[in-house]
Amino acid sequence: MIVESVAAGAGSGPVPLIVQDLLAGFGNVLTPFNMFLFFVAITLGMMSGAIPGLNGTMTVVLMVPITYAMAPDSGIMMLAVIYAAAVYAGSISAILFKVPGAPEAIMTTLDGYPMNQNGQLREAISTAVFASAFGGIVGTLILIFFSPVLAEFAIQLSDPEFFAVILLGLALVSTIGAGNITKATMMMCFGLFLGVFGFDPLTGVPRFTFGSNYLASGIDFIPVILGVFAFSEVLKQIQSGGNLIGGGGGGEGGGSDLSKATSGSMFPPLNYFRRFGRILGVNSVMGTVIGVLPGAGATTGALFGYTFGQRLVPKSVREKFGTGVPEGVAAPEVANNAAASGAFVPLLTLGIPGSATTAVILAAFILHGIRPGPSLISQQGPLVYTIFAALLLANVAILLMNKPVVRLFLQVRHIPRELLLSLIVIFTVVGAFATRNIMADLWTMFLFGVAAYYLEKYNYSVAPMVIGLVLGPLAEPSLRRSLTKAGGDWMVFFQRPVSALMITLAVFTFFIPLIMDSTQFGDRIRKQLGLTELER
Numbered sequence: 001m002i003v004e005s006v007a008a009g010a011g012s013g014p015v016p017l018i019v020q021d022l023l024a025g026f027g028n029v030l031t032p033f034n035m036f037l038f039f040v041a042i043t044l045g046m047m048s049g050a051i052p053g054l055n056g057t058m059t060v061v062l063m064v065p066i067t068y069a070m071a072p073d074s075g076i077m078m079l080a081v082i083y084a085a086a087v088y089a090g091s092i093s094a095i096l097f098k099v100p101g102a103p104e105a106i107m108t109t110l111d112g113y114p115m116n117q118n119g120q121l122r123e124a125i126s127t128a129v130f131a132s133a134f135g136g137i138v139g140t141l142i143l144i145f146f147s148p149v150l151a152e153f154a155i156q157l158s159d160p161e162f163f164a165v166i167l168l169g170l171a172l173v174s175t176i177g178a179g180n181i182t183k184a185t186m187m188m189c190f191g192l193f194l195g196v197f198g199f200d201p202l203t204g205v206p207r208f209t210f211g212s213n214y215l216a217s218g219i220d221f222i223p224v225i226l227g228v229f230a231f232s233e234v235l236k237q238i239q240s241g242g243n244l245i246g247g248g249g250g251g252e253g254g255g256s257d258l259s260k261a262t263s264g265s266m267f268p269p270l271n272y273f274r275r276f277g278r279i280l281g282v283n284s285v286m287g288t289v290i291g292v293l294p295g296a297g298a299t300t301g302a303l304f305g306y307t308f309g310q311r312l313v314p315k316s317v318r319e320k321f322g323t324g325v326p327e328g329v330a331a332p333e334v335a336n337n338a339a340a341s342g343a344f345v346p347l348l349t350l351g352i353p354g355s356a357t358t359a360v361i362l363a364a365f366i367l368h369g370i371r372p373g374p375s376l377i378s379q380q381g382p383l384v385y386t387i388f389a390a391l392l393l394a395n396v397a398i399l400l401m402n403k404p405v406v407r408l409f410l411q412v413r414h415i416p417r418e419l420l421l422s423l424i425v426i427f428t429v430v431g432a433f434a435t436r437n438i439m440a441d442l443w444t445m446f447l448f449g450v451a452a453y454y455l456e457k458y459n460y461s462v463a464p465m466v467i468g469l470v471l472g473p474l475a476e477p478s479l480r481r482s483l484t485k486a487g488g489d490w491m492v493f494f495q496r497p498v499s500a501l502m503i504t505l506a507v508f509t510f511f512i513p514l515i516m517d518s519t520q521f522g523d524r525i526r527k528q529l530g531l532t533e534l535e536r
Contacts, residue, residue: 025385045085056086111328131333136395139341151349164502171510172307191468231449287335291342305335
């Protein structure tokens, strides 16, 4: 074990040594120059996470060249803090405007925005802050004390396990159906279909391109997300004449809950530990494990967190998911922030990025002449523990900076409604174009926005479609490589214990809710299986 070998050389146990090195890391972060960089990074991360279309990955890419003029510990610390802050900040615009500021905030829109519309803005933001900070802190602590163990676990997994985990995530989509599992499954399958457009990831053969250069590059999920969540909501507000911000906000002075959102203690109520106890405990660990898997990242963690959260709450609360319940905000926020910390495990201990952003941070390591791997902790201990300390401080800063940040964003309630809607459209247009600088992405955003507007009118939830589009391209390469290595033998997924367990769970998770569905499709399934006496 890496940590134990270092500890043996120091003549002390591993845990005291870790604490000693962590304190040295805090000392490094708290130097004047590094503290200046820390606050710059927090600000940049929150801005990039809260502005639709921007994200932490994009900001980190832009900041990498600047770090070349800095010491490695200062530059890489700044990039790590930007990532942590951006993952949290995506929930701000998701709650205020139903516009995910980052892909990680997709699931937060499902309950955060309805809470805003129901006049529970203060509780929604308070819950998001608390859950984000808790998930980030727990994920970072697991990163600090168990990195070598988690790295050994991750390196033993292969394509069958990666596919099985993603398949389980797709199966959990049966819980996100606006009361209709059949429609949710249909939308998820449509999202999976969208994910196969473009070049085959293994052979390079074009699929469903119809001679279009745009389709050859695939359908990017950022324009789709902005369309189905942001642009469709603008159309809905224009049609209904309502307010984006509940309680009378959006240009008419704001409601009482808006003023409460910036008053009182800057810390969330302590009774959140009791109310969200099971969600906090399970999703923080689960999110970290998802983050450890190479390529998964915080977005996948949020998808798993939301669906797992529904399994962890009483039935009376579960049935209200998607209508505006605090548990629906806490579940994805805990998981995505824990996953953001977990993504550093394979980066630091194996030299394998756990997400898109950590892939960019890996480039920053190489730029500074440092190659992450099994010997990084022993050879670059001060650098590693500076990163650990900065991640912990960043999550504490999320709590401390919440009040002024929320007060700043709530000033939008003074903006006239027509101007506010126009600004949101501008941000979605800029965000859709900035991702790949392709004009056709704008038409994709508009097309999916209009489609989502009509789909939601007929009770089709668009979230399962987004889940399919995000997870599908992650699942296909693992599935194909597994079958190629096994010579086309599907039993490869059942010959490995972890993948066999995950696939079994996925089958039961998907089909049991479908059998219990109260629609005509569910009735037909029960009749075929001789289970007509079952009731939903």
